[in-house]
Amino acid sequence: MNLELTGKKALITGGSRGIGKAIARELALEGVDVAIAARGMEALTETARELSAETDAKIVPVTLDTSDGQSIIDGVAAANAELGGIDILVNNAAVPGGGPAPNLDSITLEAFDADMHVKVLGYIRCAQAVAPGMREAGWGRIINISGLAARQVGSTIGSIRNVAVVAMARNLAAELGGDGITVNVIHPGMTRTERTPGMLEARAKAAGTSVEEAEAAMATGNNVGRIIDATEIAYVATFLASPRSGAITGDVIAAGGGVGPAIHY
Numbered sequence: 001m002n003l004e005l006t007g008k009k010a011l012i013t014g015g016s017r018g019i020g021k022a023i024a025r026e027l028a029l030e031g032v033d034v035a036i037a038a039r040g041m042e043a044l045t046e047t048a049r050e051l052s053a054e055t056d057a058k059i060v061p062v063t064l065d066t067s068d069g070q071s072i073i074d075g076v077a078a079a080n081a082e083l084g085g086i087d088i089l090v091n092n093a094a095v096p097g098g099g100p101a102p103n104l105d106s107i108t109l110e111a112f113d114a115d116m117h118v119k120v121l122g123y124i125r126c127a128q129a130v131a132p133g134m135r136e137a138g139w140g141r142i143i144n145i146s147g148l149a150a151r152q153v154g155s156t157i158g159s160i161r162n163v164a165v166v167a168m169a170r171n172l173a174a175e176l177g178g179d180g181i182t183v184n185v186i187h188p189g190m191t192r193t194e195r196t197p198g199m200l201e202a203r204a205k206a207a208g209t210s211v212e213e214a215e216a217a218m219a220t221g222n223n224v225g226r227i228i229d230a231t232e233i234a235y236v237a238t239f240l241a242s243p244r245s246g247a248i249t250g251d252v253i254a255a256g257g258g259v260g261p262a263i264h265y
Helices: 018-029 041-055 067-084 109-137 156-179 194-206 211-219 231-241
Strands: 009-013 034-037 060-061 090-093 142-143 181-188 252-255
Touching: 009 018, 009 067, 009 109, 018 034, 018 041, 018 090, 018 231, 034 041, 034 067, 041 060, 060 067, 067 109, 090 109, 109 142, 109 156, 109 181, 142 156, 142 231, 156 181, 181 231, 211 252, 231 252
Parallel strands: 009 034, 009 090, 034 060, 090 142, 142 181, 181 252
Antiparallel strands: none
């Protein structure tokens, strides 16, 4: 299928590694010019160099801190200037795993504010910054990477932030749909990224097992019996970023390999 993405322009927050990097790669392979944004320019520059060599696409590093409103304004302006517009926004920057999973007594305002500012408010601010250009063009895609903590217990703040991302997306989809802009959410579950080998080694050491056994145990948490790779999340995001996905908006796609026994409708 031709996804009709050649010549589109994308901004990906949290784009220097992990799921953001994987999405940047897949979009670039489809002919999209990509601005990858994060707080650290060194990692961004290295990733931009790697992906540019691999895909022959234009990959631009942009410093952007989603917890800082002015940084978002400046970063989006820089991406616009480098790319000549932004057709696709992938909101991906977040505290990995939702940060700590404290019990009721240990939840603090500082922990709550830090996580919500980076993810929920950061996503909203990024959408605010790109929406005028998308409205003017009459077309746009906003994709929000959230997480299956929205459907599970275990991390109060993590669950709250991910549910909030869904509510935000549904409201923005209703508001922006008439302008040709779709807004959707992807819920990854346990996903293989650069952090996974170290995490598996730590779990294996703590349990006194092999890394292979630790991975097998971790993979029992979904229906497919393996850890989903970041590239697989990127495939979903790339379709949602394309003109072919126009019938999908204000919705959520779970991409965790089938997690949990609940039926969602």
